[in-house]
Amino acid sequence: MRRLALACLLAFAAIAPAAQAETLHYRFGPIHIAPGRNDIVFQLNDQRPPVNGWITGFRPNLTYLDGEVPRVDVIHLHHGVWLVNGAPEFAAGEEKTAVRAPAGYGWRYRTTDSWVMNHMIHNLTPDATDVYITYDLDFIPDTAPQAAGMKEVRTLWLDVMGPPRPYPVFDVHKGAGGHDGRYTYPRESHQPGYTLNRYTVQKDGALLGGAGHLHPGGLWTDLYLTRGGRTVRLFRSRAHYFEPAGAVSWDVAMETTPPGWRVGVKRGDVLSVQATYDSRRASWYESMGILPTIFRAGESGPDPFKVDVDEPGVLTHGHLRENRNHGGLFSGLADPRRLLSQPPPANRTIAIRGFQYGRGDLLRTGKRRRPPTIRPGGRLTFVNRDAGRGILHSITSCRAPCNRTTGIAYPIANGPVRFDSGNLGFGPAGFTAAANRQTWRTPRNLRPGTYTYFCKIHPFMRGAFRVKARAKPH
Numbered sequence: 001m002r003r004l005a006l007a008c009l010l011a012f013a014a015i016a017p018a019a020q021a022e023t024l025h026y027r028f029g030p031i032h033i034a035p036g037r038n039d040i041v042f043q044l045n046d047q048r049p050p051v052n053g054w055i056t057g058f059r060p061n062l063t064y065l066d067g068e069v070p071r072v073d074v075i076h077l078h079h080g081v082w083l084v085n086g087a088p089e090f091a092a093g094e095e096k097t098a099v100r101a102p103a104g105y106g107w108r109y110r111t112t113d114s115w116v117m118n119h120m121i122h123n124l125t126p127d128a129t130d131v132y133i134t135y136d137l138d139f140i141p142d143t144a145p146q147a148a149g150m151k152e153v154r155t156l157w158l159d160v161m162g163p164p165r166p167y168p169v170f171d172v173h174k175g176a177g178g179h180d181g182r183y184t185y186p187r188e189s190h191q192p193g194y195t196l197n198r199y200t201v202q203k204d205g206a207l208l209g210g211a212g213h214l215h216p217g218g219l220w221t222d223l224y225l226t227r228g229g230r231t232v233r234l235f236r237s238r239a240h241y242f243e244p245a246g247a248v249s250w251d252v253a254m255e256t257t258p259p260g261w262r263v264g265v266k267r268g269d270v271l272s273v274q275a276t277y278d279s280r281r282a283s284w285y286e287s288m289g290i291l292p293t294i295f296r297a298g299e300s301g302p303d304p305f306k307v308d309v310d311e312p313g314v315l316t317h318g319h320l321r322e323n324r325n326h327g328g329l330f331s332g333l334a335d336p337r338r339l340l341s342q343p344p345p346a347n348r349t350i351a352i353r354g355f356q357y358g359r360g361d362l363l364r365t366g367k368r369r370r371p372p373t374i375r376p377g378g379r380l381t382f383v384n385r386d387a388g389r390g391i392l393h394s395i396t397s398c399r400a401p402c403n404r405t406t407g408i409a410y411p412i413a414n415g416p417v418r419f420d421s422g423n424l425g426f427g428p429a430g431f432t433a434a435a436n437r438q439t440w441r442t443p444r445n446l447r448p449g450t451y452t453y454f455c456k457i458h459p460f461m462r463g464a465f466r467v468k469a470r471a472k473p474h
Helices: 002-013 145-149
Strands: 022-033 042-043 052-066 076-086 087-092 103-108 115-123 129-141 151-158 171-174 182-185 198-200 205-210 218-227 230-241 252-256 263-265 269-277 286-288 291-295 349-353 381-384 397-398 439-441 449-454 464-469
Touching: 052 076, 076 129, 115 129, 171 182, 182 205, 198 230, 205 397, 263 439, 269 286, 381 397
Parallel strands: 103 151, 349 381
Antiparallel strands: 022 129, 042 115, 052 103, 052 129, 076 087, 076 115, 151 291, 171 286, 182 269, 198 269, 205 263, 205 291, 218 230, 218 269, 230 252, 381 439, 397 449, 449 464
């Protein structure tokens, strides 16, 4: 870090009087990701400018130690949040949206600021690896002439789940939201008086930009303003999927507000956000809906009740190469519907150990691959024996045969009968994806048939079990 700081100081010393913002490249880490882990971690972040100034742009990424960007179906940047003096200033997910303040505006940076990195990097494999969270900052040092005229902005963190929290997620169940096949949270969550998605403006000022964050299945995030009983939409950040299968993967880019977008707000105005997901094809567990917004206190802007500010957004990037493995191709795995049955274990308990289901695992051979079979009304109990190593697993229904190649778009939680165990394992409440239990039992009301499932944390894991009625006597 000392060598990097010296290099940055030399760069600033060489800036000509009329120079524009300097682009600084930082690598946070290396971060060791144990096999199969997806922990939420807070760490002090010393990867930042060594002199006071202004941050005017931010572009995030994730790389291996050699600089290569990992495939998203292998190593996954669930989220990274740059906390400055305890508040979120920049953030990134796998959509990797770039952020830029309007010309003449910037986030004030001081070397005395406290920077903390909140990250959740998901290892979808049974192999350990090491990565960097990287980011480019467009930076104007205080010594540059243009710094004298800069105007300070800050980030308003607008989240459907309320004030900033380590893991603000909700579930979208297949079929939720009515006949249009779309589910909007929190509007359709049937929570009377829900206000966590609202923020009351503290000072007169102007909104100068923003962009939404969603997970696979997400269609858009909406930003609204309410004043005196009237509500108007300010911006819709749409998800543009490059994914051939549609809204089912991280092969997506989010719209940001267009250049010149500006909205005047008053003290007491209420800003709110809604997130809309496609609920026709699959369930989407642990979804998010966030729309960080750039705010400048004391600034004027158009009154959204007099001027239509809801303009189409723009993209900050196209298709990313790390999203090239979509999955869903022929794999050679057996169709579990055609496999012979086997009795369940004596205690009807299936252990998950070493990234394998003890019975009915499609990646196994021999008898252990055959679906364990129970009678109608019977139940199987799954136990995550990897939980002691901090590894979470799930049993999540997918459409049979659920045996094709793993990728960012396959498998998905699209079983005709919906069931999900949650993330079996343990972790600090509110700071983890864990369900804080080790076991799960299959539903008692399943009809005869073969049921296929996968682990939504490690999608290469596939399994099946069977419900079979007793043969009627002749």
